[in-house]
Structures are given as C-alpha cells and as structure tokens.
Amino acid sequence: MSRMKPPLLCALAVLVVGACEGPLPSAPGAPPEVSGPLDLVAPRLEPNDLTQVVRVGREPNAIDEAPAGVDVGDLEFGDDDVGDEYFASIVDPHTSAYFVPGGAGAAGRHHYTGNVGRVRTTAHVAFQDMHLGSQSSERQENTPFLLDFGQLKFIWTGADVNTDHECGLSVQGNSVHEASWEFFQGTGVSAWGKVSQSTGSGVVRQRDCATRTETRSVGGSTSDGERYLLCTYLITYDLETGQIYRAERLFCSTGVDDDLF
Amino acid sequence: MTYSERIAALTRHLLVVALASILIAAPASAQNRAVIVVVPDAFPAIDARAIVLRERDRDVLLLPPDGADVDALAVSLDALRRARQREASPSVGEMIPITGFAVTAEAAPGERARLSRVLERLERQPTTSIGDFGSGRWILYRGR
Numbered sequence: 001m002s003r004m005k006p007p008l009l010c011a012l013a014v015l016v017v018g019a020c021e022g023p024l025p026s027a028p029g030a031p032p033e034v035s036g037p038l039d040l041v042a043p044r045l046e047p048n049d050l051t052q053v054v055r056v057g058r059e060p061n062a063i064d065e066a067p068a069g070v071d072v073g074d075l076e077f078g079d080d081d082v083g084d085e086y087f088a089s090i091v092d093p094h095t096s097a098y099f100v101p102g103g104a105g106a107a108g109r110h111h112y113t114g115n116v117g118r119v120r121t122t123a124h125v126a127f128q129d130m131h132l133g134s135q136s137s138e139r140q141e142n143t144p145f146l147l148d149f150g151q152l153k154f155i156w157t158g159a160d161v162n163t164d165h166e167c168g169l170s171v172q173g174n175s176v177h178e179a180s181w182e183f184f185q186g187t188g189v190s191a192w193g194k195v196s197q198s199t200g201s202g203v204v205r206q207r208d209c210a211t212r213t214e215t216r217s218v219g220g221s222t223s224d225g226e227r228y229l230l231c232t233y234l235i236t237y238d239l240e241t242g243q244i245y246r247a248e249r250l251f252c253s254t255g256v257d258d259d260l261f
Numbered sequence: 262m263t264y265s266e267r268i269a270a271l272t273r274h275l276l277v278v279a280l281a282s283i284l285i286a287a288p289a290s291a292q293n294r295a296v297i298v299v300v301p302d303a304f305p306a307i308d309a310r311a312i313v314l315r316e317r318d319r320d321v322l323l324l325p326p327d328g329a330d331v332d333a334l335a336v337s338l339d340a341l342r343r344a345r346q347r348e349a350s351p352s353v354g355e356m357i358p359i360t361g362f363a364v365t366a367e368a369a370p371g372e373r374a375r376l377s378r379v380l381e382r383l384e385r386q387p388t389t390s391i392g393d394f395g396s397g398r399w400i401l402y403r404g405r
Contacts, residue, residue, distance in 0.1 A: 042393035133360030229363040235356040255343045
C-alpha cells in the first residue's frame with residue numbers, strides 16, 4: 001500500500017491543480033488577453049419598462065378604493081379644479097410623499113369626470129439632498145363610454161422604492177393627472193375634452209444620520225468595505241434576444257461587505 | 262500485490278478521477294467568473310451612473326464615456342459584489358443600472374490609486390466592436 005501513495009498523490013495533485021487554476025484566462029467565457037470584439041447582448045429596454053404600469057377597465061358603479069387616510073366622499077367642483085363639470089374634469093388632484101418600514105414613495109390621486117382617468121406619479125429619492133434615483137408608477141382606468149353617465153370617479157397610484165437605509169434619505173413626488181372622454185376607452189382613439197394637471201409634494205425626510213459610524217454601519221456591518229449607498233434597478237432579460245423578462249422597482253441599500261474580489 | 266489490494270488501488274484511482282472531473286466540470290462560481298470593464302462610445306439611454314451586466318459566465322461593468330472615473334468603477338464593483346451575494350451565477354441576463362450613489366465611508370488606502378491604474382490601462386486599449394452596444398474599449402479586471 002505504501003508503494004501506491006506517491007503515484008496516487010501525484011495524480012491527485014495534478015488533477016486538483018488543473019481544476020483549481022486561476023480564473024484567467026481559462027475560466028469559461030473569459031475573453032483573450034488581447035482586446036478583440038466582445039459579443040455583448042443588450043437588453044431591449046423601452047422607456048416605460050422601469051415604470052410600474054397598470055391599465056384596468058372599471059365597472060361603471062365600482063366602489064372607489066383609496067389609500068389609507070384618503071376620503072373618497074362626495075366632492076364639489078371648486079374654483080381651482082380643472083375642466084368643465086359637463087365634460088372631462090379633474091377635481092382635487094394631490095401628490096404626497098412618505099416613508100414606510102422598508103421603503104419610501106409617493107402617491108398621486110384625483111377625482112375626475114370623463115370615462116378615462118390617468119395618473120402618473122414619480123418618487124425622487126435623495127441622500128443629504130443629493131439625487132439618487134427615481135421610480136415612476138402609472139395607472140389608467142376606463143369606463144365604457146355609454147355606461148359612464150358622468151359619474152365622479154377616483155383614481156390613485158403609488159410609486160414605491162425599497163430601501164433598508166434608515167437615516168439621511170429624503171423623498172419627493174410629482175404627478176401628472178389626466179381625464180378625457182373616449183369612444184374606444186383606453187385606446188386614445190376619438191378622444192376629446194382631455195384635461196391635464198400637475199402636482200407635487202413637499203420633501204419628506206428621514207432623521208439625520210447622527211454619526212459617521214452610524215452611516216457606515218446601518219447595513220449591519222462595520223467593515224471598511226461598506227462604502228456606498230447605492231440605488232439600483234434589477235432587470236432580467238433573455239441572453240439570446242435581449243427580451244425583458246422583468247424589471248424590479250428601485251432599491252436603495254448600503255449592503256454588506258463580502259470580499260469576493 | 263494481492264487481488265484485493267489491486268481492487269482497492271483501482272477504486273482509489275477511480276475516486277480521484279471522478280472527484281477531479283466534478284471539480285473541472287463545475288459551473289463557474291462567483292470567484293472565477295471573468296469581470297470585464299467596458300466603456301462604450303455610446304452609453305445606453307438610461308439615466309444611470311454605471312451599469313452592471315451579468316451573463317451566464319461573465320460579468321460586465323459598463324461605464325459612461327463622460328463619467329468613466331474611479332467612483333463609477335468603484336460603485337460598479339460594489340454593486341457586482343452585492344449581486345454575486347444574491348446570485349453567484351445567474352441563468353438569465355441581469356442588468357443593474359446604478360442610478361445614483363452616496364459615499365458613506367472612505368475607501369481602503371491605495372484602492373483609489375489601484376482603480377485609477379485600471380482605468381488608465383482601459384484608456385490605452387483600442388476601440389473595438391462590443392456587440393449590441395456598438396463600439397468601445399474594454400479590459401479584463403484582475404482584482405486585488
């Protein structure tokens with residue numbers, strides 16, 4: 001048995017060394033040392049792919065849903081509201097910004113007449129007043145033209161950002177509110193009486209980061225690798241065609257250090 | 262050598278070969294995936310300071326031509342580090358646009374100088390085709 005050890009060890013050493021050879025240039029997919037063409041595939045990203053879009057048909061007598069704390073009661077058409085009460089109109093448009101556990105965002109809402117209502121809201125996130133990123137959300141609701149009867153309806157949308165950061169962030173929102181009449185609801189064909197109005201929220205802030213240590217250790221680690229608060233999207237796509245599978249909402253995080261390089 | 266000793270020796274050899282085969286054939290782990298830094302002549306029409314692209318067996322850091330600086334490279338590496346923690350080797354393409362960042366702690370001494378040397382090497386590379394992103398320069402990132 002002792003005579004078998006050296007050849008066995010040599011064979012094992014050769015095979016293991018061969019398997020564990022450094023990543024370059026033998027790693028799968030590693031390009032050659034000399035710069036040559038790269039065959040990168042670009043995801044086919046459209047302008048609205050990063051917007052959370054919802055388009056729904058609405059029953060004429062549907063009960064209006066509203067964010068918590070928003071009263072969807074009877075409203076009177078006021079002097080500051082846009083439109084004409086006999087055609088499409090926008091009543092009480094509003095944008096608010098907020099922080100919630102694990103996130104931040106902005107909500108846009110308005111009441112309207114017309115059989116198509118639309119609201120697009122964008123939440124802008126900043127750290128110590130330095131812009132980090134924006135997330136948009138859009139909702140469109142349409143009622144069958146012949147069944148609308150000029151009811152006052154309510155629409156809202158929320159643009160949400162995920163974050164695990166607990167200090168120093170601020171969020172502000174702005175919205176575009178629209179209402180119109182359309183024979184072929186939701187298609188933009190034969191639309192008339194369209195009205196539009198923009199609103200913005202104030203800036204809502206988290207508490208200030210008390211110390212540099214707190215800023216660095218918010219993610220749970222005090223290692224010196226934790227250097228950046230990043231805001232990113234995550235988009236998955238087909239590697240052959242570039243077709244987008246899914247776009248996650250904006251995520252702002254300090255992350256943790258793990259020395260993988 | 263007896264018959265049983267020969268069988269035992271053969272079995273040991275076969276086990277070593279099988280183990281080595283598994284190691285060699287294993288999919289690229291996070292630590293042996295190639296990292297490529299690319300500066301395209303025309304950056305994608307996304308509001309981003311940098312973009313991380315993840316393919317089946319390599320990771321690509323796209324830096325804007327008018328913003329290919331140490332900060333952009335450093336945050337790209339940081340974003341890639343976090344992505345690898347989440348998913349060592351994705352089976353689909355991943356695009357991670359970095360829309361903004363804030364420095365919350367100073368970099369380790371010498372790291373900025375090291376990343377600056379990487380960018381200097383990149384700047385010296387010839388312009389070449391980079392697939393769907395048109396033309397640009399690229400370089401293999403060798404880490405620490």
